[in-house]
Amino acid sequence: MKKHKMALLGVPLLALSATASAQGSVTLYGVLDTLVAVGQGSLTDRTQLTHSGNTTTRIGVRGVEDLGGGWSAGFVLEGGILTDNGAGMASNANNQAGAPSLGAAQGLTFNRRSTLSLFSPWGELRLGRDYVPSYSNMNTFDSFGNAGVGTAIMALLGVTSSTPAGIRASNSIAYHLPAGTLGGLYGNAMIAWGENAQGTPNEDDGDYQGVRLGWAQGPWNVAFATGKLKQLGNDSRPRNYGFTYNFGTVTYALGFADERLGGIKGKGIQTGVEWRVGVGQVRASYGSYKRETGLEPETRKLAVGYVHNLSKRTAVYTTFAHVSNKGGAGYALNGSTTAANQSSRGLDIGLRHAF
Template sequence: MKKSLIALAVLAASGAAMAQSSVTLFGVVDATYAYGSGSVSNKSQLTNSGYNSSRLGFRGVEDLGGGLSASFWLEAGVNNDNGTGGVTNTNNQAATSTGGGLTFNRRSTVSLNGGFGEVRLGRDYTPQFWNLTVFDPFGTNGVGTTQTLNSSLGGPTTVRASNAIGYFLPGNLGGFYGQAQYYMGENNSGTPNKKDGNGLALRAGYANGPINAAIAFSETKFLTGNIKSWNLGGQYDLGVAKIMAHYSNDDIKNGNEGTGFLIGGLIPVGAGEVRLAYSTYKIDTVGADPRSNKIALGYVHNLSKRTALYTTFARVSNKNGAAQALNGSVTAANRNSTGYDFGIRHSF
């Protein structure tokens, strides 16, 4: 009888511990028919992530008591048009990009959370990327993606960084938010490029009511020239529409400097939403200063909370030697390129 009581007590304690933790499977499957036309060649393809990035992920949290919790997040990019996984970068240096299999290239982190905020370790978005995607009506996905990202000189850490140590402020600061991130290239000492891929980035913002605004700074070290980036962005919700804008600057030491901006908006229409944006990016060089200007217009129709149909049109014009092209097409310098997306997104 005593052994039975002990066994029941152990089971009850185990059940209580399990009740304090949870694991969630989540993902997005987004299929896109994409067409691009340029002065040199056109391209037609079935691809993915025209509205939201296709992904498969696992996340979980455990209540440690006393206001503390531990959590993890593993998120893999998925190319659902051909079944492969997304590429990744192991040390913030472009030459080491690998992929094809299912890798947790989008995010791979473990965190400790409490009243002090969150300490997050692993591969994650960089602070300098958040303003580009949050304040872009197209969320940096598909043919409508802001030109401040497509033409960016920000290098391998423009979007994500591996080997990162991050800190996020707690969410009870009256609308103020912020983060700091240090990431490492992990090269051996005693080599000329020992600091390649090392970087530090900061972001601070305020979101309350209809207003959301933030500014970010970063510097990533490279033997060929450190890259300093900064950007700022904002959004205002008018009720009938959300207007947003951002400005971006990328400066390579003893090299080129790129500057650009976006202005756009989101307009609810029945069960859907109209998306529109104008973005531009110019690279200051010794000679001509190539510039690409893009206009983008799209519509998303929500069939449910998880399923949506969408279409996007974009056109980029190039000047001073720029040759940006859309959806895999090729265009000559100073010529235009046009692209279309038609797709369906399902999330779970």
């Protein structure tokens, strides 16, 4: 009798499973990117096998369910991987200092994105951990996609980039405008909480608000983003804007950053091109970033690279970059070290595969 009851119970469960399968889908995806990175500085050089030279390594799962009437629900869970040693990347729970470094090795976490969404004809409501609007915007104007030795210098040295919510925010609620229905207008707004107890000195620490607004039509893409992260006596206020223009086989990008961390101001500029040649892409960029404090340290960076697509999912690539420093700056590439006001060079040679 027990066997028959279990069999009868399994019939509606199988029917329910088949219905769910018909209405939704779940996809496993990822990118593996491993490279040899060489850095040369005036003090020390370094050669290492590392990750994310062309595209940030990741593994993720996403799903969507059609609810009818133009409504749907979906989720994304995405974690970073250090492909040179197999470890996962650390996350940040409350948008505050003291959390593990986002580059630190540990067990797999969904540090890149962990969101649940509700879609409607009026846009998307997205809950969880995700990119902040200002970082998403900065990616638009970087011809190297903020990956590898070619990454925009204003992203690497920005006074707000290294803050706990300079790239992503946890505990966030965001609204995204519906895509493709507003004549090219797009954007999103986000709020997030540090989730500290009320009535304490750090009550607002880790609270974030940000917004992005853009317009993409034909060859043009123009956008602006700003935000504010509350920290104890040291609030962070990122702001960036710029545009891209697609000439056909060549895309030109220009971006600016104007930001503040406490009493420190920083300004940056980034310009670059991507030229699609056959199965490959030639990339080049030039940028500078200056902190308006003391001697006003400034770093300038030139990068050139080539990506050769072996297939739709696999590519080999190389990037060379050179930085020069002044005003007491001493930024160096690919783990090397250089003295103040000296230069540094870096070279990436890597392999990328997406699935």
